[in-house]
Amino acid sequence: MTPDSALDAHFQHLARLISLEAEAEKQEELRAMQRHLPAGAEASGSSLVNLVIRDQDGGLGGAVLLTLAKRNQNLALPWTRLGTGSPVILSEEGRTGPPDGDAHWRGVVSRLQRDTIQVAFAEWPEAGLVTESERPSFRLDRSSDEISRQRQRQGLDAVRAAHDSRLAVLRDVLLGKRAPSFHSVLPSPLLDATLGKVASPLGKVASTLNESQQAAVQFALSAGEFAIIHGPPGTGKTTTLVELIRQIVRAGQSVLAVAPSNLAVDNLLQRLLAAGEHAIRLGNPVRVLPELRAHTLDGLLENHPDMRLARKITREAYLLRAQAARYTRARPEPGARQALRQEARQMLADARKIEDQLVDRLIRTAPIVCATATGLDGRLLGERRFDWCVLDEASQGTEAVCWIPLQYAERLVLAGDPFQLPPTVLSAAASAGGLQVSLMERLMRLPGPGAARRLDVQYRMHQQIMAFSSAEFYEDSLIASPQVSHHLLRDLPGVSENELTAVPVEFIDTAGASYDEALEPDGDSRLNRLEAELVVRKVQALLAAGLAPADLAVITPYSAQVRLLRELLKQSEIEVDSVDGFQGREKEAIIFSLVRSNAEGEIGFLEDTRRINVAMTRARRKLLIIGDSATIGAHPFFQRLLAYFDSIGAYHSVWEE
Secondary structure, eight states: OOHHHHHHHHHHHHHHHHHHHHHHHHHHHHHHHHOOSHHHHHHTSSEEEEEEEEEEEEOGGGOEEEEEEESSTTOOOOOOSOOTTOEEEEEETTOOOOTTSTTEEEEEEEEEOSSEEEEEESSOOOOTTOOTTSOOOEEEEEOOOHHHHHHHHHHHHHHHHOOSSHHHHHHHHHTTSSOOOBOOOOOOEEEOTTTOOEEEETTTSOOSSOHHHHHHHHHHHTBSSEEEEEOOTTSOHHHHHHHHHHHHHHTTOOEEEEESSHHHHHHHHHHHHHTTOOEEEOSOGGGSOGGGGGGBHHHHHHTOHHHHHHHHHHHHHHHHHHHHHOOOSSOOOTTHHHHHHHHHHHHHHHHHHHHHHHHHHHHHHOSEEEEEGGGOOHHHHTTOOEEEEEETTGGGSOHHHHHHHHTTEEEEEEEEOTTSOOOOOOOHHHHHTTTTSOHHHHHHHSSSSOSEEEOOEESSSOHHHHHHHHHHHSTTOOEEOTTTTTOOGGGSTTOOOSTTTSOSEEEEEOTTTTOOOEEOTTSSOEEOHHHHHHHHHHHHHHHHTTOOGGGEEEEESOHHHHHHHHHHTTTSOOEEEETGGGTTOOEEEEEEEOOOOOTTOOOGGGGOHHHHHHHHTSEEEEEEEEEOHHHHTTSHHHHHHHHHHHHTTOEEEGGGO
């Protein structure tokens, strides 16, 4: 196979995997639409049923915002995979038809709360044939994002076709056809990543960045084509990226800061704004945190004098069009109506030109532009090229997604952790074909010295919470900062000392106690009722010790267990979520319910040890895991984990309870 044919084969393979995933999403969408019984519809976490419109409002860009809730106002929403930014289909219950039929409307989730969900639509959804005397009920189903798919395909085509260009060089290096290059960079004065103040020169005094973070910044700045910053849990990856971006901007260069998810982009944008940087956020405003919407392109346009002028011209143009269409008793002069229409067309063209020029000026002059990778619109960016692309949470995006921003940048920095959750892929065939392997993970597997630098000081966890993950995933390289290495729940204000608050790690073994798992009725997820009841007792004990509800969360790999725990804890403020939903977050205390307990030793989702790594590294001061050692103990990973618990005195039997 020639080099060019190998290159073509790589991108054709990625395109096939995208098509497989698109088909899997389509089938999942159809299955969700066909689940008519409420229990069956909501079991997967991809649908919400029996909703009514609680409120309506307008949003940026002319969006229509509908707030939906359960018809019974005392009911909270069940656990759901829908979240801010999720594309959804709203349909009227009791109606049938294809997803794009008269009684179905596509929108985007703009806010999710315990008992309401807000969805943004481009136009008002009409309730079709329902009479005015009735109060219609609706359902929401997760929808595929075809625009994202189109941008992935377009990105692959552009990268594959690149010739004698910077994009071609980047592609060849990232595919291993050329070796990456690095050049020496003189240390710059270190910017305080939190307060935006200039600190002393690198290495001279203590700063907000530790030595491994400073080294990672310097290494990234030395990259000729790409560099990787590997950030294990709690090691300050975002702090490091903010410093890197600020160093680039201080050198007079521009940055395209992207991530696979809206939440990750918003997190980076918040930190940049707090450090005093000027950045523009691209994307649908409803997918952006409310406090950041003033920094979106739409928000900046909304309040710009030029835009107000464009809107005034547009209103006048519509008045002229209405005047040309208006019936009058007197016969108009020949050509008068046509002249009015022509004048209106010219005014609309002038308004569009003003808007286009303003958009171009705002994007062209912004030193930092933030967006999701799939939210990059070539029509907006035009010919804009950035000196750097910084891709945060790079291990959570598929390789196809990562190629999109490379069309607009000269160099690339990938940041993330391939030992946490991989990209979400529905298609088993696409996953088997490698779609779950991110670009970052593939590059870190390449032989040679590598282009990655790992951060090694973590600022989240007690050292006993950290130690197993450090040994298992990070070559025992992590160091707990002295500020956190020995902190416990009992050290928090108002928390009393007892057997729960005085130790950082506990494993409660339910083996032999008949804590049997079960399939959820009308669903395909699993739950463990006795284990859930034990979780509730531990939650109550921690709260009784004085722990604030906001400092505690319960996580589990199974959606059915999430729903059961939310039902059992519905009167409390305790957050309950899936492992996947909690990635990137932390709490002072975490209770982790493993669920699986069966005679066959089947562990399902627990096979993915990266999921366990995420779950075990969310806690700051207390990690409490409940599970059945007889079920999980046959797996080598869990054998080592159980041995670790025993070695630190964290192992307890449920019989002791």
